[in-house]
Every structure is written in C-alpha cells, then in structure tokens.
Amino acid sequence: MKISRNAVAWMLLAVAIVGVASIGVLYARANAKTGTEYFEELALLRRIGQLDAQWEADVLKARSGMTLHFDPLRESSDELEVLVKALQASDEGADHDTGLADAQRALAEAVREKAARVEEFKSSLAILRNSLHYLPLAAEEVHKTLGYGLPATDAAHRVEEQLSSVLVASLLNAQGRRDGEAETIESIEALRHDAALLSAPQKAQVDLFTIHAETVLREQRTVNAVLDEIAAVPTARRAEDINALLNRQQQQRVQQTRHMRAYLLVTSVVLAMLLLSAAWQLRRNHRVLAQLNSQLHEANELLEQRVRERTQELRDAQNELVSTARRAGMAEIASNVLHNVGNILNSVNVSADLVASRLRNSCTRGLARAADLLRANEEELPQFFAASAKGPKLARYVIELSATAQHEQAEMVAELDALRRSIDHIKTVVATQQSYATHSSSPVIRIHPHELVEDALRISGHAVTSEWLEVVRDYGELPQVLVDRDRVLQILVNLLSNARQSMKAVPGCRHRLVVQAQADAGMLRVRVIDDGEGIPVENLTRIFTHGFTTRKEGHGFGLHSCALAAQQMGGTLEAHSDGPGAGATFTLHLPLGPAPVAEFHGDDHPAADVAAEPAVAAA
C-alpha cells in the first residue's frame, strides 16, 4: 500500500499539533495550584492552632485569677475569627474540593461554638468571683450581727457553725475540689433551717450569706461545666482534619506533577523526533533547490549571451538603416536638388534655345545681303541709288533692318536676363538644399507675392499663354509677405511643373491653367488649378509620400519635399481633385507674418527650432 507523500505530511502535522496541545493542557493542569499556597495554608493552620491554645490558656488564666480582665480573651477570639475567614478565602479560587470546604466550615463552626462558650464562661466567672469574694465578708457580718458568739443562743451557735462549714466548703470548692457539692448543699440547707429561728435582722443577714453561697455553688457548677465544654470543643481536631486534607491534596499534586513530567518527557521526545525529521527533510529540499538554482543560473547566462548577440545584430541593422536613411536623405536632397534644378534647367534651355534660334535667324543675314549689294554697286553708288529701283528699297530695307536688329537685341537681352536669373535660381536652389544638409537657415525676405508667382511661372515656362495652354492669373489684394523666397519658389515651380505634366498627358485640346493668389485670415493662399488628368482618389493621400510617382521616369521626390518645405515655413500644402479627367487643385497656405518655423521632421536631421529672422535684403 503506497501512502502518498501528502498524506504522510498531514499525519505528521496532526501529530505535531496534538503534541503541542497536550503539552499546553498538561502545563495548565500542573499549574492549577502552586506549592506556595499549600505552605501558606499550613502556616495559617498552625497559627490557628497556636491561637486556639492561647485562647484556652487565657481562659484558664482568667479562671485562676491571673488576669483580672477579659481583654486578652476578646483579642484571641477576634484574631481567630479573622484567621479562619482568611483560611476560607485562600481556598476560594482553587478547584472546589468539597471535603476541604466542609472541613473548613466545621472549623469555623467549632470556633463559633467555643466563642459562645467563652461568653458564658465570662459571665459566670464574674458572678462567681464576686460572690466568692463576698462570702467571707458576709460571714463576718453575720458574725457581727450575732454578737461574736457572746450571746450564745443555741440557734446562733448552730448557725455560726453551719456558716463556717459552708464558707470553708465553698472556698474549697473554689479551689477545685469537685466532689464536695452534695455536702455543701446539705450544709446550706441546714443553715437555712437553723436561721429560721433567728430574729428578723439576723435572719436577713444570714439570708444574704445564703444567697451568695448558693450563687457560688451554682456559678461554680456552670463555670466547671463550661470549662469542660470549652475543652471539649474540637477546634484542634478540625484544624488537624484540614491539615490532613491539605496534605493529601499536596501528595496528589506531587503525584500528578510526576505523571505530568513523564507525559511531558514523552511528548517532547516525540516532538523532537518530528523536528529532526523535518530538519532532515529541509536539508534535502535545500540541496535540490540549490541544484535547480544553479541550472537556472546557467540558463540565464545562456539567455543573456543570446540577448547580447541579438542586440548587437539589431544595432548593426540599425546603423545600416541609419546610414541607408542618411544616404536616402542625401539621395533625396540630391534628387530634390536635381529635380528643382532640372525644372529650372528647362527654362534655361528654353531661354538658351530662344537666344540661339534668334541669333541663328538673326537679321544680320539680311544685313550681309544688303552689304553685298552695296559692295557690288560700290563704284556707282549714287547712280545705284538714283537710277535703280533697288536703291531706295535698299535704303528702306536698311532702315527697317536697324529697327528689327534693335528689337532682336532687346529681346535677346531680356532673354539672357531671364537666363541669368534662372542660373541664379539654380545657385540658390543648390544653396538651399545644401542648407538642409547643414541646417543653416535660408534668408527670409520681404517680397510681393505676385512677383514670386510671376517668377515661378516664368521659370516653369508658363509665363505667357501659348497655343495649347491658356494661363489665367487671379491676384487678390496682396500685401508684402515675409517668406523664404527660394523655398516658396521651389514649391510653386514644382506645382506648376506637375500641372504642366498632367495637362500634357491629356493631349488634343486647349488647356487652361489658373493661378490664384489671395491673402485671407492672416494666410497667403496660392492656388494652382489645372484641368489635366486629375488625381485618382486612392492616390490623393499617397501623392505626398516620399518616393511616390505616377510618371514613368519619375523619381517621386517633388511633392514630398514641397510639403515638408511648406511645413517648415509654418504653412500647409493641399491637393484636391475630383477624380481622373477632372483636373487638380493644389493650394499652398503660408503665414503672412514671420513664420514660426516648425520642426523639421526629416529622418536623420536633428530637430531644431530655427527662429524667424528679420528681413534680409536679397543679395
């Protein structure tokens, strides 16, 4: 039969509890009445015994006349009563041994009995003493009355004799003779009888004597009887009974204590063994635990190692990501620059082409032909001019040529101016992009918004309406604004470029490009509205993301960086489209005043608060 470990454990626990409980019980019972109480009670009993003896001695002293007053008797009685009460009180708390209680009550009863007897004794003794004391005197007086025996009547003589015998008998009785009572009574009777024959006053005297003699007799009897009763009162025996009972109790207690000690020994041995087994078990458990602990430690170490490796890997990956991001950022910047520069280069190209074509188609060829004609007719110039029809035409032709040449020159100058400005713009674009890398702030200048917009239009090549595109300008009441010119230009150029691309993607009809610029509620609002291919709904949220492009050769950097730039300046860039084929509207909002520069949310550019600077004149 296999006992489960749990069951064993419960059994042991039960044994332990029983052991402890039994110890408690034994201890409590063994301590019920301590030994000191026993000795105190013995001392009390001894004192009671002594007092009792002293009391009886005092009685005898009073009887014998050694003490003439009863105060000692009273003191003994009082003290004895107190002690008996104390004895009864000392047993109150303990287990009620009825035998003991009865014995104590019997003792108290005996003491009370004795006290009553002693009272009787006192009363009788006083009377006895008085009468006894008076007896000789009474006898003397009788004698006096009878004339000292001189007139010796027979009766008187007899009376005198009887008197003396009674007196002597009484005195002897007083000294303790016990068996003269009958005689004394006879004598008294005889005396009475004899006195009857005397005269009245003499008789009175004799009667007085007789009364006292009888009193002596009576009280003597009483006193002796009471003394015997006092001696018979079993106070001493009762005290001894109590003593015996207490002794027996004490022996029982000693016996019990011995038993308890044995039980205690057994119980403690059992408990000790339990304790030892528990300790051994504990040691075993401890060993197991230590083993498990070390295993845990090893596993922990292994885990730590792995964690370290992973962390290292992660860190490497992170570094790679960071550098990739940096490169991407740089790439973004670079592509941004390229994009913006590319935009501007378009207009540069256009301007250069224009200048080139102008120059190529310049009217200098006409001038050369005219010069040839003149050279051919060099010797006969005046006849040429006078005679031939070509002559005056030539003059007119040269005059027109000069005008045209001037006009050409003006155009080309203007075009070269534009070219120069575009190149400047490229420079600033590059500089701006560089400022992103180095994060130095670009200049903020006060400018009229429509100048900005015009510049943007020109750069992007939409300054004038052409045969396929109608450009509509809608400028409201615009104050001067404090903006970063280059950035705004970038954005606008980007937007216009995108609009151009989207309209170009829908060929075959005349397109309309609307550029709005308005100031309202402290913000500058520039809108570029085209009627190109539009933006499908699902792309609306994605067009601002980095790397999104719908163009085949697009690199997707434009709108994202425009949005970032707008944010940096404290404004927003919005896009709206009703869907494919419905065109698109891009809105740039910029604050009119000094722009609170928002944090730049680039990946690897540290965020920094760049405060708005006061207007700086453009270089």
Add this chain to the structure above:
Amino acid sequence: MQSGVTSFDQQKQFMSVPRAPRSPRWPRGHTTLRSVRCVAAALLPLAAAAAAAAQPAATEPLQPIPAATRQDPARVALGRRLFHEPRLSADGKVSCASCHDLARGGADNRTRSIGIHGRLTARNAPTVLNAALNFRQMWNGRAATLEAQVELVLLSPSEMGSTWPNVLTVLATDPSYASAFAAAYRDGLTKANVLNAISTFERTLVTADSPFDRYLRGDRAALTDLEKLGYARFKQYGCASCHQGANIGGNMFQRFGVMVPLAAAKTTGKPGDLGRFEVTGLDRDRHVYKVPSLRNVALTAPYFHDGSAATLEEAVSVMFRYQLGRVAPKQDEEAIVRFLRTLTAPRLE
C-alpha cells in the same frame, strides 16, 4: 474599726492555693469562724499595704485606654461629614449625631432617642465615644462590628429608616460627596465604603487622658484620695468583675439582675426587651445585655438600656442591689461615684 473588707489580692491568694489534700487543714465541722477571722486579721495589714502601694498597671482589672490607631484622614473627614448628615435618613432630619451628639458625651441625655418622624427608639442611646473598643455594638450585641451597627441603624424603621438605594442616591447626587468618595476610596461610592467611612470616623473617637488614665499610667497625683478610695471600693465590691478591661466594660455579656431578678417594675421598656434573648433565643440569655463601658459615664445620663436611672448615684445603687446583691454604706457609694467621674476625658475637638 475594720470593715472587714479584704482586698481583691487577698482573694486571689486564696484562689491560687493549690488543691487541698484529702485531710483538709480545716476539718469539716470543726472549723470555727474564729480561725477564719484570725487568718483574715493576719492578712489584712498585708492587704492594706498592698492596696496603698502602687499596682503595676498590667495586672489591674482596669486598663488605660490604648492610643487610637491611625486612620486615613480623607476617610475620617468623609466619615465625619456623613456622621452629621441628616439626609441619610428617610425624613432628612435624623443623622447619627442626632442621637450620638459629640457635644453631649456621644449620647443624647434622653431616656430614649427620637428617630424619624418623631418615633421613639427602643432603648437608650449608648455613647459613640470609645465605641470602637467594644467587642460588640448595641445593647444586645447584635452588631458584631461598627459597620454592622451603622447599617442596622440606617435601615431601622424607628431610627433612620432609610434604604440603600435612597442613601446612595442622596450621596451620588451631591457632587461634593461623589468627589470625596472618589478621592478616599478606589471604587468610589459603594455601600461598603459608606459604612467604612462612618466607622473609620468613629474609630478616631477614642478619648484619652482622663484623670484615671493618667493615674493608671503612673501619675499618682491625678486622683484625689477620695477618688482613689472610690477606685479601691470599685474593685473590692466586685464592680470590676464586669466593668473591666481597657474600656472599663464593653467586652462581655452579663445578666441584668444577677442577684435579684429583674422584676417587671424594672423593665419600663416595651415588652420583649429581653436583651440577648432576642438574638440567641436561649432562655438563659433573658435579660442578658452587653456590659456597657463606664468611660465618660458622667456625661451620658440617663443610664441602663431603658434609661431608668437618671443619676449616677441611682445607677450605682441599682447595680449594687441587682448585680451584687448587697447594700453598700453611703460613703462607699459616694466614693465610687466620685471615682466614676474621673473616667471623663477632656472634650474632643
């Protein structure tokens, strides 16, 4: 001429002679009064000398008063207040001091005292002075302690007629009593403490320094010659058999009417005033009373349990007749009365 009175000492010598042998010195029937007279005459000078000489106090039947034990002053003061507090009685007019007036020797000079509603008490009021030295209280000894006596009086319908709830309420509603009890006793105002307070006060009413006490302590000049003679007579006639001890009485019971039974004429009190018989029911205890103390007796007229003796002289002659069965010559009675007056202590504060 010689009065033929032998001293008590001589009597003692008689009684301490060892048991007489079978053939007595005075053979029966042959004794003559003459031989007795010779013996008496022989011993008389001795006796006289002894009477005149100073007695060591310890062997005297009358003892000087012991010093009063020290009592707790707070409780004594409280007890004094309660002793004079009439609100403890049912009609609010009777206090302990009404019947035990400290200015009148601790009693009230009335045959019987007046309790609540003008009712007469059953017996003459004994003095409260030195009552602490009595072995019992009350004429028939039914109160074993001073406390028991106070309780019996408080509840007795003819004396203070109160109840414990009444008494405790009266005391509890008086803030000065409540605080006094709280100060004097740990458990405050309880029945036991009320009794204890009054008894503690009574224990201080022990009167010392009477002329007789001074005489007992050795001051020979404290008594005049007549008073000394009175003391000698007091002892010789046997008054000192019952009126003995430190309190000159008060430590035993005795029948009133030892030699001459108390005739109906003597019991002027109500029927049933039979003394200790009312406590024990024993026939032999009829007319047995506690022997009263004679200290300050000159102040506490009238005398006896029924107040039937108006003067000391009357009391002494009654005692002679009923207790001693003798008629004493006038000068002896006078001397004894003179002696009794020396038992009066100076006034208490």
